[in-house]
Amino acid sequence: MNIGIRFSRIVAFALMVGWMVTACSPESDIDLDPDGTVALDNGAAAASMATSACEQLLDFQLAGVTVNEAVALEVSERQAGPTAGPVPQTVRPEVMHCKVTGVIDSTINFELLMPDDWNGKFLMGGGGGFVGSVENQAQEGLSGGSTPLERGYATAGTDTGHTGDGIDASWALNDPTAQENFAHLAVHRTAEVSKSIIASFYAAGIDYSYFLGCSRGGGQAMISAQRYPEDFDGIIAGAPALDWPGITSGFIRNQQSVFPNPNNLSSPVITMENRNLVAETLRNTCDAIDGVADGFISDPRTCPFDPAELPRCKGEPGPGCVTESQLEAIQTIYSGPIVNGEQVHPGFPFGGESDAAGWDLWITQADPPNLPVGTPNLHYAFGTEFFKYFIHSDPDWTYAGYTFPNWREQTESVAALLNATDSNLASLRDRGGKVILWHGWSDAALTALGSIKYFESVEQQDLSAHEYFRLFLMPGVGHCAGGPGPDRVDWITAIEQWVEDDVAPERQIASKVDEQGTIIMERPLCPYPESAIYDGSGDPNVATSFSCAAPTN
Secondary structure (H helix, E strand, C coil): CCHHHHCHHHHHHHHHCCCHHHHCCCCCCEEECCCCCEEECCHHHHHHHHHHHHHHHHHCCCCCEEEEEEEEECCCCCCCCCCCCCCCCCCCCCCCEEEEEEEECCCEEEEEEEECCCCCEEEEECCCCCCCCCECCCCCCCCCCCCHHHHCCEEEEECCCCCCCCCCCHHHCCCHHHHHHHHHHHHHHHHHHHHHHHHHHHCCCCCEEEEEEECHHHHHHHHHHHHCCCCCCEEEEECCCCCHHHHHHHHHHHHHHHCCCCCCCCCCCCCHHHHHHHHHHHHHHHHHHHCCCCCCCCCHHHCCCCHHHCCECCCCCCCCCECHHHHHHHHHHHHCCEECCEECCCCCCCCCCCCHHHHHHHHHCCCCCCCCCCCCCHHHHHHHHHHHHHHCCCCCCCCCCCCCCCHHHHHHHHHHHHCCCCCCCHHHHHCCCEEEEEEECCCCCCCHHHHHHHHHHHHHHCCCHHHCEEEEEECCCCCCCCCCCCCECCHHHHHHHHHHHCCCCCCEEEEEECCCCCEEEEEEECECCCEEEECCCCCCCCHHHEEEECCCC
């Protein structure tokens, strides 16, 4: 793109605000070619014009919206993710852009970044946990390649209408407005407002709009597809939080098994030795089922391992055996929450037991370095906060002796507000929308079986779902990233090709890099229900050594 065309949309906006007097003055560095394209004598003039156009957005007017900041930047203030290497460095993309921050409806904070070299498209990023600060996961390391800003996207994020730590839900106490903003409205309103500002800034419409998020951000993606199908043409949902009461009930069940006494959070029932024993047994039993021993299982559902077969301790607990209480806790994690005889959410598949960011961080850890004192792990954090402030409206609630009485009735209203479980995506389908859902098999935060359950419910609802909705499962990958499996995929390019060129995502390539940023493994990801099977020859770290195959039973 030459520099004249690059700024033609900005100049169109300049015409609207009366800059033509300056642009056409004898002293100006800006000339108009016969075809109306701006010819810039030098980069300084272009930068000056972009800066002025950006600053004009301080006067942007839209009902319910206050712009607090509009500043032209040469380097992004938002970290794109650490570099590979022994000493990771902060990466801040060097892209000329306009940063706009503001407030919507008095409570919803947002940030919008608009590059000078705009590609005509918009991509919104999601947030994690209970959010509480302006987040844009697409811009902060989940893009699977260049950031949206570097690709030319205008990109936005929101705090979902409240301020706080990502594991704190106290803001939700008896506040239906805050709960609704968090549930779905803040993302929708931020998308609406961002599109209006983009149109004003570039004096042009948006060609395509996308959303990318993982965890809570993945749930935001799916609830947008269900409630506001007109907001985005393409949606990328990673490891989504779909069923909040079901998910958090599983968290509470797990903590009741691992830390039976919530007043004693220093001695988990499941020890590090237990986790290592389970992981080793799984590797010996199931690692090579897909044809190659690589440290993870391609499809844990094919693994015949039964925790009841683990060696029992005859006396005191030890590193090579489990006690009855330890076995019960392990089985609880795999089986999932059962309330009053009803399976209310799937359990966790095999995988992630010995990963530092797997069971340790999420389920069994007693003294994590990055969590507040008294918060042993993230299942405890999210589970107790959700039950305190969304379900029971009681900051003093504890799971001690809790047996989930009247659970369905107690969670009905919050499920209707928060859940992204509606299997009817007809409205999104009918307007040509597309959805890519992906999930790591070794995710210890949100079970991949929950994503499978939802995907299959959509297929049952609509036999044509494969034409607009695809699921990819990532072997050996933890929550949103990490784990022994290859966790980097350029999902943005995949959704672009599907939406803009009608090229559906089939075999996607996932890569894993070492500390120096060198690719050390590549594997194909196959659209569910297919999975990658080793061909029997060739380098197992090369994707061409694997084929996608449908299940045999």
